[in-house]
Amino acid sequence: MLEELLKHEKLGNKNELSFFLLKALTLSKNQKISDLRAYCVSNHYTIGQSINGILKLLEFMKLISMSDDYVLVEDEFFTSIKKSSHDFDQNHFARAFLTMLRNEGATDTLFPPNAIKLDSIEKVFYIKENYIPLRYMGVRNLLISLDFFEHNSPLGSNILTVNRAYSDFFLNEIIKTIKDANQYRRRKTLQSLKERQARQELLGKEAELFVLDFEKQRLNKHPLLDNIQRISEEYVNAGYDIESYSDNNSLFTDRFIEVKSYSENLEFYWSANEVDVAKELLDKYFLYLVDRAKVLEAGYAPKIIQNPYLNIFENELWKKESQTWKFSLQEDNEISKKFD
Secondary structure, three states, X not given: OHHHHHOOOOOOOXXXXXXXXXXXXXXXXXXXXXXHHHHHHHHOHHHHHOHHHHHHHHHHOOOEEEXXXXXXXXXXXXXXXXXXXXXXXXXXXXXXXXXXXHHOXXXXXHOOOOOEEEEOXXXXXXXXXXXXXXXXXXXXXXXXXXXXXXXXXXXXXXXXXXXXXXXXXXXXXXXXXXXXHHHHHHHHHHHHHHXXXXXXXXXXXXXHHHHHHHHHHHOOOOXXXXXXXXXXXOOOOOOOOEEEOOOOOOOOOOEEEEEEEEEOEOOOOOOHHHHHHHXXXXXXXXXXXXXXXXOOOOOOOOEEEEOHHHHHHOOOOOOOOOOOOOOOOOOOOHHHHHOO
């Protein structure tokens, strides 16, 4: 329903809404759209360009419904407008409209958090007009017409201030909702990050156990088979995951294996510590790249790369991207003096 509303640039102004609500809709609870349009244009000719937007606006606010070319006015609303005075309560209408936008989750788009400010001198909330998305221009124009927004601010030509009459409503119903929504999104983002990290740890552990079993099968005649071990949980900074042997003749562990798993695209993350260890161990350091989609296939073997520092890190065939930056403050420079 919101998307349909935003397709309309003209949602009426307070005079057109007043006529439509207090004159046109009071004729009957059920009216043909064509008859309603003809009545409005003949009695208030400027409304012709806005009538489609007004209909979508009132439908969005659940004051009317439309079916088979008829406008159906809700019973309770029809009774209330029949009994109402000839004055249009724009304050009530603006609050009801904003409440519907809030309930649809649209207010944090209409009022981007980085655009809302409070002027401490004028004691008014304001928003930079160019921060409002173009697709909300019809909504913006309606709120200006209803005197929710005010132009001619001393703060600048690009500024829309919130009418002081709405300050408490704006603070308690709009800003609080936006703040709660942003906090919820941050919590969800953090939760998703934790879940993704837990998932990656589980996948990494499964790949390491696969490689451990693979090594023990490859060296099944080695006299020190039990010394082939996964050390990643006990020595987290070792720079590799598994200690093994290059062949059955080795008496001392001489194959240090870093396990990386992937799915579909062959890509992996290699930490600075792991790169440093690979650079130090050279031919004794191995990367085992495990395709998670194939580990259950009989006879599957991971891709094995010896001396990956030379064959990957220093190889132009592999694309590498920096993911993190380390910063340290040098003591003997001008920057450090500023922190004294």
